[in-house]
Amino acid sequence: MATSTSHAETAAYPAQRVRVRSWRKRLREYDWLLFVVFMAPNLFFLSLFTYWPMVRNVSISLHQTNFLNQGSIYVGLQNFRYIFTNNQFIYVLKNTLYFTVASVSLTLILGLLVALLLNQRLRFRDGARAIVFAPTLLSGAAIGIVWAYMFDPRYGLIAQVLSWVHLPSPNWLNRPEWAMPAIIIVYVWKNLGFSAVIFLAGLQSIPADLYDAAKVDGANAFWRFRSVTVPMLSPISFFLMVTSVLATFQAFDIQRVMTQGGPAFSTTTLIYYVYDQGFGNAFNYGRAAAAAIVLFVIMLFVTVAQVRFTQSQVHYDG
Amino acid sequence: MASLSVQQQRVVGKVFGYLGLALIVLVIGIPMFWMLSGSLKTVREIYTFPPQWVPSNPRWSNYQDAWHAAPFGRFYINSIIITLAGAAFQLFNGILCAYALAFLRFPFKNFFFVLVLAALMIPPEVTILPNFLFMGNTIRNLIGHSWVDTYQGMFLPGAATAFGTFLMRQGFLGLPKDVLDAAKVDGAGHFRTMWDIVLPMGKPIVVTFGLISMVNKWNDFLWPLIVTTTMNMRPITVGITFLFDNEGNNQWGMIMAATTFVVVPLIIVFLFAQRYIIAGLTAGATKG
Numbered sequence: 001m002a003t004s005t006s007h008a009e010t011a012a013y014p015a016q017r018v019r020v021r022s023w024r025k026r027l028r029e030y031d032w033l034l035f036v037v038f039m040a041p042n043l044f045f046l047s048l049f050t051y052w053p054m055v056r057n058v059s060i061s062l063h064q065t066n067f068l069n070q071g072s073i074y075v076g077l078q079n080f081r082y083i084f085t086n087n088q089f090i091y092v093l094k095n096t097l098y099f100t101v102a103s104v105s106l107t108l109i110l111g112l113l114v115a116l117l118l119n120q121r122l123r124f125r126d127g128a129r130a131i132v133f134a135p136t137l138l139s140g141a142a143i144g145i146v147w148a149y150m151f152d153p154r155y156g157l158i159a160q161v162l163s164w165v166h167l168p169s170p171n172w173l174n175r176p177e178w179a180m181p182a183i184i185i186v187y188v189w190k191n192l193g194f195s196a197v198i199f200l201a202g203l204q205s206i207p208a209d210l211y212d213a214a215k216v217d218g219a220n221a222f223w224r225f226r227s228v229t230v231p232m233l234s235p236i237s238f239f240l241m242v243t244s245v246l247a248t249f250q251a252f253d254i255q256r257v258m259t260q261g262g263p264a265f266s267t268t269t270l271i272y273y274v275y276d277q278g279f280g281n282a283f284n285y286g287r288a289a290a291a292a293i294v295l296f297v298i299m300l301f302v303t304v305a306q307v308r309f310t311q312s313q314v315h316y317d318g
Numbered sequence: 319m320a321s322l323s324v325q326q327q328r329v330v331g332k333v334f335g336y337l338g339l340a341l342i343v344l345v346i347g348i349p350m351f352w353m354l355s356g357s358l359k360t361v362r363e364i365y366t367f368p369p370q371w372v373p374s375n376p377r378w379s380n381y382q383d384a385w386h387a388a389p390f391g392r393f394y395i396n397s398i399i400i401t402l403a404g405a406a407f408q409l410f411n412g413i414l415c416a417y418a419l420a421f422l423r424f425p426f427k428n429f430f431f432v433l434v435l436a437a438l439m440i441p442p443e444v445t446i447l448p449n450f451l452f453m454g455n456t457i458r459n460l461i462g463h464s465w466v467d468t469y470q471g472m473f474l475p476g477a478a479t480a481f482g483t484f485l486m487r488q489g490f491l492g493l494p495k496d497v498l499d500a501a502k503v504d505g506a507g508h509f510r511t512m513w514d515i516v517l518p519m520g521k522p523i524v525v526t527f528g529l530i531s532m533v534n535k536w537n538d539f540l541w542p543l544i545v546t547t548t549m550n551m552r553p554i555t556v557g558i559t560f561l562f563d564n565e566g567n568n569q570w571g572m573i574m575a576a577t578t579f580v581v582v583p584l585i586i587v588f589l590f591a592q593r594y595i596i597a598g599l600t601a602g603a604t605k606g
Contacts, residue, residue, distance in 0.1 A: 031422040034508055038418035039430060042411040045478035050437045053448035060447060117338045120331075128339050130592050132346050137588050137595070139537040141555040142580040145562050146353045149570050157352055160368050189349070194599075201600035249441050253539040257559055271540075274443045278450075279544050285447055292443040299441060 054296075061289035072286075079290035088265060089273070089291065096269040096295075098180060099187075100248040106188045107244055108237065111195030118196065119203045129200065133193040140190065144257030147186045148173065151258075176266035179259050183267050186254050191247070195240050202236035203229070242306055249299060270295045353581070356574035357381070364570045377571060384576035387565065392550055393557040394579075396469075397536055400553055404473040404535040409528050412482035417512055419483065420490040421498075431487075437480040442540060449475050450544055467547045475541060482527045485598065489523030490516055526598025529591050533584060554580050 061079055063072040083089040114132060118125050135143065150157040151172040159169035172182040206228065214224045252271050255261060261268035261276060268276065270291060278288030322330065356364065358376040384390070418424070419431050453471045458464040465471035493516065501511050517524065539555050546552045552560070558576050565573060588595075 030424055031508070032424070035418050035422045035424040038414040038422065042415035042434065042478050042483060043430075045407075045411060045474070046434065046437050046480070049449055049452075049475040049478065050440050050445055053445040053452070054440055056448040056451070057444050060451070114342055117335060117342070120335045122332070122335045122339060124339065128343050129596070130588075131343050133592065133596060134350075134585075134588055135346060137533050137537075137584050139539070139555050139580050139584065141537075141539055141559050142577045143349075145558065145573060145577050146349055146356075148562075148567075149356055149574065150349060150352055152567070152570075155365055155367050155369055157348070157369060163368070189346070193346070197596050198600060246438070246441070249443070253537075253555070253559075256539070256543070257562060271441070271443050274446070275540065275544075278447050285451075288447055292441075292447065295441065296444050299439065303439065 057289045057292055060285050061293055063286055065283070065285040075286065079286040080294075083287055083290055083294070091265060092268050092270060092273045092291075093294075095180065095265075095267065096249070099184060099251070099267075099269050100245060102184045103187050103191075103248050103251075104241065104244045106184070107191050107195050108240060110188065110192050111240070112199050112233075112237075114192065114196040115199035115203055118200050129197065133197050135190045135192075136194045138190070140251075140253030141257050143186060143190055144254040147182075147189075147254075148258050151182055173259055174263055176264045179263060179267045183255055183258060186258070187248070187251060190254070191244070195244065198236060198240055199233065202233050206232045238306070242303065245302060245306075246299065249295065353574050353577055356570055357578050359571045359574075361571065380571040380575040381578075383569075383572045384579065387569075387572060387576065388557055388561045389549065390554070390557070390576070390579055393552060393554040396551060396557075397553040397555070399469055400473045400538070400542070401532050401535040403469065404476050404538075405528060405531040407473065407477035408479040408482055408531045409524070411477060412479045412486055412527065413512075413517070413524065415483045416486035416490055417508075417516060419487045421511070421516075422508070434480050434483050437478070445475070446541065446544060449541075453545060466545055467551050469551075471545050472542050472551075472553070473535070476535065476538065479527075479531070482531060485527050485601075486520070486523055488601065489520050493519050522594065523598055523601070525591075526594050529587065529595055530598065533587060533595075536584065 060072075062074060062076060064075045064079070065072045118129050118132075153159055153169045153171045156169070158172070162169050170178040172178045210228045210232070211224055214228050219227060249269075250271060251269070252275065255267050255269065255272055256275075259267040261272045274288045274292050274295070276282065277284045277291060355370075355372060357380055358378065359370065359373045359380075360375070360377045363370050363373050415434065419427060419434075424430070450466070453465040453475075455464070465474075497515060497519070498511065501515050506514070536553075537555060538553070539559075542553050543556045543559070546556060549557070549560075558580055561576055562573055
């Protein structure tokens, strides 16, 4: 406590006694029991099914599980050595990067464009906002099945659209070079609405007088966007970027339904790899756990980098 | 544009605005339309090119075929159980936790807040495997039988909520201070304050989170896929995936009808609650 430095001089003064008493009083005013009781359920489940598994995962990654799952032997870092010297895992990392960068940038850019449009004074824009948002709530498994039907190279809707501009339809889901773009299209279609709605809320919270002031200063539409909209939107863009990146790392259902990670592993992202190694054909818990740890480290790194970057770039005033 | 008058510029802007709006609505809406239209097509109508937009003679029996192709009644029951139980747990845990973080006095409260929020950073990749071993081996060692392929095995790992705690804490902190102070002056304890003031006044945010939670539980996929081993325990999202794996590209009409089964409850929720959900999500994002 800061006051204790001058304790000797002020001990005799009543003011000091009042302070000591108020400190004790504060201790008494804490809601000790109630806080613990109210926090306990949530923290219990978080600890049991989120934090503790993280620790246990490390232990699993250092073991090799018996094929019949009747015991495991300690193998040190062998699982990590295996995945990093294995071309397949490197390929999976590349797929994950491809999927994340493409999906996040497309969702954010298109989401911002849609939000700018929905921010205009147009009729039916509330209805349009609702329709744009709807796919966010739909099941990824169901969405994936519908799009698999649309991507059918011979009878699908996409083939029809392409034929209007005299293009042949690629065999989307059966070609390694086309399967990932197909997955990304579906993912962006599903998640675009979320970033659009969040961007729209951000746009609507920008005070109109900032634009008026810029107008008085003679700024044209582009410059107003550049000097008012962009900086005022940066905290929200940051929020969206972090949540979108984290969400792509967890995207699973669309791949599972549409391509099952194939063809030739071309749509196997890290989460699919973990699933495949742990529960697919392999039942290789050790490797799955090692891959999961690699993913977690990457995620931590990405988040820290983003926070660092933001602290220098994002304008929080306003 | 320089030669156009301000009035003309405005008209051109409007025209482009409406064109853009129409384009977005078409791009987002057509897959939904395609699902419904496909669900009513005969095999012959599906295998024609160029594809038919509206089936000339709607084949309603696709829905009957779908219903009999897999135990959809059972799938619905399973999904409803894990949705309601999961959302109830999340609401209970989230409300108490949010109330404690918003109104109770405790040393180092921010530490506990961060402890809850940090869970958002931990991806399911890291937790699915240990949780599966927990439901299988650990629980079997403890009570004699495993919780793999049970309802509690499906919904308990998702019983806590970091996101909901965050969202509702924000909402509770935004409630008018003077009403809360008045309750304290009247001698209301925390249980009464929560029940008579915070919950009724914070109802919009609580309802929003309840809806989001239900939608998420209904759509949950990876964990139920792993932890169910028999057809009769699968929720509808997993059930339809196996149906699609088996019937795949041969029976699009029936498959589209089955997909409609999954989506209809979500569309109903959406129609009634779309405003609530959007308002809640944006409040969480913009004030956070």
